[in-house]
Amino acid sequence: MISQDGINLAVCVITAHFGDLVSKVCGCLLRRGSLSLQDIVRSTEFSSSQVKNCLLVLIQHNCVQAFCVPRGGAGGATKTVTQYMALFDNILHRMRFSKFLAIVKGDLGGQCETLLQGLLRYGRLTFDQLMVRATSTQSEGSSCNVDALRKNFGKLVHGHYVERCPRPEPFIAPSEEAAPARKRSSKFREEILTLEQQAVIAASLTDAERFSEIPNTGTDTSVTEDKLDVTVGDKRKFEAAELDEDIEATISETEVLWRANFQKFVFCLKKKVCVEKVRSRNGLDAGVVLEAIIESSEQECDSRVYKDIELNGCIHLCVITIRPEFHFLAVRASMDSILEKVRGKPDGISMTLELVRGILEQLDCSSHTEDCNVYYTIELQRIIESCRNVEVESLILARYGKDAFRIFGLLIGKGSPVETDQISDFTLVDKKVTQQVLYNLWKDDYLSMQKVTLEGTGQRKDSFLWKLKKNSAWHLVLNHLYHAALNLNQKITHIVEQEYEVLLSEEKLKQLKKSRMILELSLLKLDDAIMIFHDFSA
Known part of the structure; x- marks a missing residue:
């Protein structure tokens, strides 16, 4: 489900690229879901030709996908209706x-x-x-x-x-909902x-x-002997x-x-984020080895999630990924291919087998032997989780302060609920301050709270257990990122409109261009964080 902040950001992007008419049609699809042409006309109050032109623009630029569904007509007749759905992720791309x-x-x-x-x-x-x-x-002088x-x-x-x-x-x-369910293998789970x-x-x-x-249809003078060696009967x-x-x-x-x-591009950007994270945490050599594992991963399908799906009466074994991005949870490669890739890089020429093997153990790679070859597998999703933790903690520090940063950092590393007094003791934060911070985080839906009653020596004591609501916290952070990106986009659009003013002095124009460049760089950096929470999710 796309949040309102995400929809507003997508509409802002379409407005900047294609104008108000196209953005209103796109916004209608994002807010209301898949619609037919007549439904869009009624919602936007545009003419049919205007909506058609807007849809053609969006389809041309891969922002909308059309599909046909049957619909009952007058007299029990069935007709085919074309519906259009907005591709949110393609818009953000x-x-x-x-x-x-x-x-x-x-x-x-x-x-x-x-x-x-x-x-x-x-x-x-x-x-x-x-x-x-x-x-x-091409320029005039170049061929x-x-x-x-x-x-x-x-x-x-x-x-x-x-x-x-x-x-x-x-x-x-x-x-066919009434049809009996087909038997599936135990490893496949039914999914509607x-x-x-x-x-x-x-x-x-x-x-x-x-x-x-x-x-290639170009003429090739090098004709092979196999093509020339034909009999008269086979010539025609x-x-x-x-x-x-x-x-x-x-x-x-x-x-x-x-x-x-x-x-493919999301694959490359996710690889870059993982390599940079490992390089900063484990050193340059570790980054080289991780990059080599990813690049030498032999089968791309090993990193995808496959399920058995029935569609239009046929059973399809297909990748379950609704968004257009390429998702990979783990990669696998043999030691020989890893060494080949490592020594093909400038920073890995002098790396020995023992050094590479030690780095693989340091990265918690699992290994197994197959056909006399040793294969190593690393879970990249753990690295992405670490990147998310850093982003969330920085947001908590900026919004709630240092005490909240320490408390939140403790709860991220705990899988089970933690009692208030324990949190105060572990983080060395005053108990009253701890209670206030926990209440603020719970009120904003970052934490879950459970009240328990302890009985002993004739006394009853109420205690509170706190636990991080990871999915909710990640969703909140993503919404904050969407909202910040929307503000930056609007500021950039405002500056671009100012640059078109005729009476601007040269000095003012340079100042506006410098401000726009700073905002665009900030937006690119902010988008890196958006991808960590949205595009790199499993």
Whole structure:
């Protein structure tokens, strides 16, 4: 469930990028859920053509997903109705485009960054459209090689930074509630999916489809002997096959839509956060080893959660992730691949096997032997939990003071409830102050309280046990972060509007640009914290 602060932030982002009309349509979908075109028209009081144009903009930029559902009509007839749902996470990703571009530039170079920039700026594009925009951005003195652009685009697809767009309007059949439940394996738990979750699953493509590269139709002078060695009777079949490949490639270039793969970028950003956390806590060598484990993790599917799901009468074994980001709880790699990655890094060239093994033990990696190879597994979610604790404690320190910071730090590390006197003794905080701090945190829904009555020697004494409400606390902190990001976005928008004033002096304009840059950097840092609580969750 998206909080009101999160909805307001998403609407603010859409307003800054596409204007008031589009943001009102998007806000309507965020607040009311999936709606049909007629429902949106009634809610916004816009004309049908205005709503259609707004929806086209949002779909083009991957902020809305359309899907079809059956609905009863007059006389018992069933008709198909298209509904639209807002993709909250994709909207927030628009604040992170600069981070995505920096990742691709560092990994694949400037030309790949230029191609990705076209997809981020213009939304879904065919290969031909992307090439046209890439060539149009070239300076007059520079030459643009189409083959080089095709090669760089292939790098983006191969690296999973770019993917084919999901199905545009998947059909969601009604679930048969009265039907007897199918028998499931004990490792799979029955889960009722919402209509929106079913739409995301139905629209998603397999990995083979998402990252299927466009065949290269350019003329190649190096013809293999296998192609030349054909008999006269097979010549016509061979030419027909070649023609079919050319036609298929042309269709792929002119009809298949591509978009940025946000899952991959969230994967990269989560890896960066984990490595930086380990580096600051355990040293530079530990950061190098952790990065090597993640990069050499052989099978991406080992880090996903799979469940058996029935959709449209078929059983699908699919990843349970409603949001578009890529989630990974743990990664696994063999010692040989870890060493190869470590020694391929500048800071890991001189690291010995014993040093790497010692760091793996220091990071609490579990190990097991498989096919004569030793594999190490590390739970990255524990590192993210540590990052969340730091963020929450800093917020508690700023809002409630040092005494609350010490008390909250104690309760974070305790899994069981703690009595008031014990909290006071452990933290060396006066009992009256402790009681007041605990009451304030309980009132703001950070803590749970349990009253117990102790009896002894003819006396009864009431005691209070306190425990951290982790999910509630994380939700509160995330809402605070949303609200702060909303304020920064509004301030940035206000400064941008001031920059367009004609009568501004040059000195005033420089001051406004400097203020905007400071606010934008602050927003990027604040967004890092938002991702820790929202995008990196399990």
